[in-house]
Amino acid sequence: MLGGGLAWWMGRDSPAEAERKQARAVAARLSDAQDARPVLYRWRDGAGVLQITERPPAGKDAGRRFERVDLQPRDGIELHGDRGSN
Secondary structure, eight states: OHHHHHHHHHHSOOHHHHHHHHHHHHHHHHHHHHHHSOEEEEEEOTTOOEEEESSOOOGGGTTOOOEEEESSOOTTOOOOTTOOOO
16 A cells, blocks of 8 residues: 555546646637637649638648638727728
8 A cells, every 4th residue: 555655646646747737727628629620721722813711721722821710709809890091
């Protein structure tokens, strides 16, 4: 029994390691939540034509730069279509 207790004590995480693991877990959950949001992908094809698709560029366009566009606004952001730009 003493050997089992010693093995447990030596194998447990230090407080700093436990905190690092907790921070990584929180970051992973936030990343998963961000990936689950509905998005569109905006990019330009080889001819320079703007493409807006549900998937990032693939096939002959794979590797092109693209921008993720959220379909749902984030909390705290207001959208006003009646405002003109100055």
